Amino acid sequence: MTTTRTTFTIDESLAEQARRLGINISAAARDGVAAAVRTALAQSDRRAYERRPEQPDSFWDQGEAWGDG
Numbered sequence: 130m131t132t133t134r135t136t137f138t139i140d141e142s143l144a145e146q147a148r149r150l151g152i153n154i155s156a157a158a159r160d161g162v163a164a165a166v167r168t169a170l171a172q173s174d175r176r177a178y179e180r181r182p183e184q185p186d187s188f189w190d191q192g193e194a195w196g197d198g
Contacts, residue, residue, distance in 0.1 A: 135159065147154050 144154065147157070
């Protein structure tokens with residue numbers, strides 16, 4: 130995985146608390162961004178589905194099940 134360097138700001142007292150608690154701020158930021166991306170993608174998928182919900186398709190009425198028989 131290729132990474133990129135970025136800069137962000139954080140409240141000084143929060144950064145100090147994180148350091149005292151041994152929290153890796155970079156890892157926490159990566160986790161937070163990943164969670165935000167997952168949430169945004171899920172919301173985007175939901176909006177797309179709401180714009181074009183699935184509809185019954187008569188094509189499948191003639192389909193056959195695979196398997197024994």
